[in-house]
Amino acid sequence: MANKSKKKSAAKKKSVRTKSKPSKPAKAAKVAHPAGTDPKRVAAILTKLDEAYPNATCELKHENAFQLLISTILSAQCTDVRVNQVAETLYKKYPDPKAFAYATPSELEQDIRPTGFFRNKTKSVMGASKAIIEKFGGEVPHTMEEILTLPGVARKTGNVVLGTAYGIASGLVVDTHVIRLSNRLDLTRNDDPKKIEQDLMQIIRKEKWIQFSHQLIWHGRRVCHARKPKCIECNMESLCYAKDKTV
Numbered sequence: 593m594a595n596k597s598k599k600k601s602a603a604k605k606k607s608v609r610t611k612s613k614p615s616k617p618a619k620a621a622k623v624a625h626p627a628g629t630d631p632k633r634v635a636a637i638l639t640k641l642d643e644a645y646p647n648a649t650c651e652l653k654h655e656n657a658f659q660l661l662i663s664t665i666l667s668a669q670c671t672d673v674r675v676n677q678v679a680e681t682l683y684k685k686y687p688d689p690k691a692f693a694y695a696t697p698s699e700l701e702q703d704i705r706p707t708g709f710f711r712n713k714t715k716s717v718m719g720a721s722k723a724i725i726e727k728f729g730g731e732v733p734h735t736m737e738e739i740l741t742l743p744g745v746a747r748k749t750g751n752v753v754l755g756t757a758y759g760i761a762s763g764l765v766v767d768t769h770v771i772r773l774s775n776r777l778d779l780t781r782n783d784d785p786k787k788i789e790q791d792l793m794q795i796i797r798k799e800k801w802i803q804f805s806h807q808l809i810w811h812g813r814r815v816c817h818a819r820k821p822k823c824i825e826c827n828m829e830s831l832c833y834a835k836d837k838t839v
């Protein structure tokens with residue numbers, strides 16, 4: 593009798609269990625490091641970039657850190673080719689920070705007009721030149737902290753000037769090409785330049801920061817274009833799984 597009642601209650605429990613909703617499978621834990629940043633893959637990308645662009649450097653013509661700073665300010669929303677054309681006569685007319693700082697604004701505006709946004713750029717160029725004279729003894733400062741105090745200068749400009757003119761690796765230049773290519777190559781999954789720079793600083797060793805930025809910019813200008821990347825000509829094609837690849 594006791595056995596019969598045990599069997600009955602077991603059967604009852606079973607039927608209750610079968611009626612209850614099946615529990616959802618546990619969610620897979622998030623992978624901390626996506627495949628794209630595997631150190632071997634990153635090393636392979638760096639090797640390919642070294643092979644393709646061993647001499648990549650900043651394409652803004654300049655004779656000193658100050659000229660590079662001014663040209664980088666002028667290069668916002670403008671091509672390096674156009675800035676170089678303007679720079680050819682500009683630095684003859686304005687040879688030093690003093691000449692820019694005390695220029696006639698309306699005249700300087702016309703001199704840099706072909707680079708676009710010339711009113712704002714005039715303010716930045718004159719403001720930065722004044723600050724260089726008044727706060728830094730006429731020389732472009734050597735630290736990111738100081739260079740960021742100059743009007744119109746953000747991290748991108750700071751990294752261009754410190755890296756190219758002084759050889760100081762304070763970070764990576766993140767421009768439109770670096771944003772696009774580092775995403776296509778799955779070296780970051782961020783759109784914000786500051787976050788991208790942080791991501792790249794984590795996976796690329798400091799000695800390569802300056803050259804890597806130039807190489808990525810060169811590749812973006814020559815091969816990995818925004819609209820139609822020339823993947824057939826790309827030596828990183830076997831490493832790249834970008835959604836908008838053209839091969």
Ligand code: SF4
Nearest residue numbers: 816821823826829832
């Ligand atoms: S394969 Fe194409 S999308 Fe990928 S990096 Fe090369 S050019 Fe760019």
